[in-house]
Amino acid sequence: MLGSSHIVLSALAMTLIVGVRYLATSGLFAWLTEKVRPGLYGGMKPQIGREIRWSLYSTAIYGIPTGIVAWGWQNLGWTRIYTDWSALPLWYLPVSVFAYLFAHDTWFYWTHRWMHQPKWFRIAHAVHHESRPPTAWAAMSFHPIEALTGAFVIPLLVFIIPIHIAMLGLVLFIMTLMGVTNHMGWELFPRWLVHGGLGKGLITASHHQHHHARYTCNYGLYFRFWDRLCGTDKGLGEFPETGRHTMAKGSAIDPARSAHSGS
Template sequence: MEYAPAILLSALAMTLIVGGRYLLSSGFFAWLTNRVRPGQYDRLRPQMKREIRWSLLSAAIYGIPAGIVAWGWQNAGWTKIYTDPGLYPFWYLPLSLFLYLFLHDTWFYWTHRLLHRPRWFKAAHAVHHDSRPPTAWAAMSFHPLEAISGAVVIPALVIAIPIHVGVLGLVLLVMTVMGVSNHMGWEMFPRWLVQGRLGMWLITATHHEKHHELYRGNYGLYFRFWDRICGTDIGLADAGGSFGSAVGRKRIGQ
């Protein structure tokens, strides 16, 4: 127990970092939305306040395991985070990035599907879907039960799978940008990407917004892989031709 105060301070520090990251990233994309789509969020101010409250609670939940792992990395060798780029072959850097994103996406897809079962939806996931439509502030707007399911993924991966600290930072950056941009209500990526071959496998706002509209399908976080092989992918044809109308400056579904 002699390490308990230090671990507690680490958890507190990570909570502040996660909360600050949320406020900065969601705040930036909310500002960008107001620039690109003036007035889009005007009628959603009470909803956004609720999203921020839930998200800051989620930040505290995410910060606890992150803080424990951060302390363990620096003081006890609990993790497989490394700083020497020569420790593994160069090709392992992009491989570890993809591996982390794919495993995170896999966990998210299956837990997300579980959360859409009636009992779990009512108990937890309804909080996230109370955002109608979601805004840039909704990316971490989770019930504590859902936040716990998401908070354990990256800490578990860094204990099990080697990753360079810089690549881990990139994983967190991708997680933040994709999580926020997929909820802000308009498509920031170009049409050639969203509707091209790459877009057949990547999730953007166009894809995820359909999940929030229909409450089914499109359960993935980064990739459409599991949706496609499990038959839960809602694509252009399935959406009656409106899927992709978010590309450019239009709101999804208009």
Template sequence: MTVAGVLVTTLWLSLIIGARYLLVAGAVHAWLWRGKGTGVRLSATRPSARLIRHEIRYSLISTPIYALPAAIVLEAWKAGGTRIYLDPGQYGLWWLPASFLLLLLIQDAHYYWTHRLMHDGRIFGWAHAAHHRSRDPSPFASFAFDPAEAALTAWVIPALLFVLPVNLWVLVALLTFMTATAVMNHCGWELWPERWVRGPVGRWLITATHHSRHHTHMKTNFGLYFRLWDRLCGTDAMPPVRAQTGSTTTAVP
């Protein structure tokens, strides 16, 4: 692994990550906001062109910050220096879902406490304010972070790949899941049924309904995937049950 190799890999990973972000967020935005929409609309207003430009700008600024740790891992893997493996049975098939869940739990715990730290008034302005410009976020807000926030969160999964054995395809599934949940939870619509969101399973998972409240009430709902830490620390809150108003489902004031 060389510095030049890492820099070149960072460059092309930045291009791939940026293109994937624009493609996925753009497709979801067009589907929900320019099409017929599916699910329940959560945002009070349609995302403005100005807000979307802000979200895209900060997302693309964050892209190389996320690409650099990934490039280090990729170059180290090529040199045999990580715990990434190819044979699904090498550690037993049970380890495939177990490692997937373990990575999510570790990342979720790290994000909860980092997220709460970034809401400290002494650092909020330069660490997390860019993301909260989106009070009613669009799918493009899914990766719209200040450089400091990107730097604080980009290294967690890459670092774990030097410690925990992870199958390559589990890693691909994890990255796909991370992108999907980030876009869904910022898209301004709740795509899951209400009975699921507020049911026994939904009570423990972050959904667009749950995360939208964080963008409007910033002292609650700091989790990434799970509501566990929010519930343990007394920061969990759900918006009121929605009511039907004509043909549109909206949130109760």
């Protein structure tokens, strides 16, 4: 009974941590947006309110399994998370980070494409695409069904791929940073990165904006690998001065446009 109460406390604590992380990170980049692009989010309070509400639902869905796994790791030795820097070669540290990001990106790409099938788009993914254009608050704005498809990825990977606790923290930092910055409605990263060699392989706001504008392309999370391999990479989008995407009449949340074909 005592163990059960500790598991519940761990799940609640992790939910609180995920929620505070979301509010702090999205709040920071929303503040930065106001400083760098004054008025970009003007008149968007109702949308931002929806994004925050859905995101806070998602924090519980992400926090509960993470809290359970964290309890199991600390008390029962679950997972392949390690704390001794000498347990594995130092060269493995960046390899493990890349392995986690690539595995997460692969899962995200294919579940994201699946969510763009008309049925599942209407049921769940339409919630995320209600953000037109997305803001810094939209990173976790998911229907609970969609949140469930992503909440178990990292908690499952820690049972499969060894990773140092610090590198796991780095993975979570990158996940949070890219989730927020890809939805800000403007490009944070310098032009030389976005349009240079790195930009050909990495996803930033310019790439993901095109997904929110066209729906049927650019499904990746971190890397452009799967989009390029599967022919769904349609290049970089552009940001009008207002930051608002120009949508064709009747195109908002049109399941026909969001079909799995990726055309």
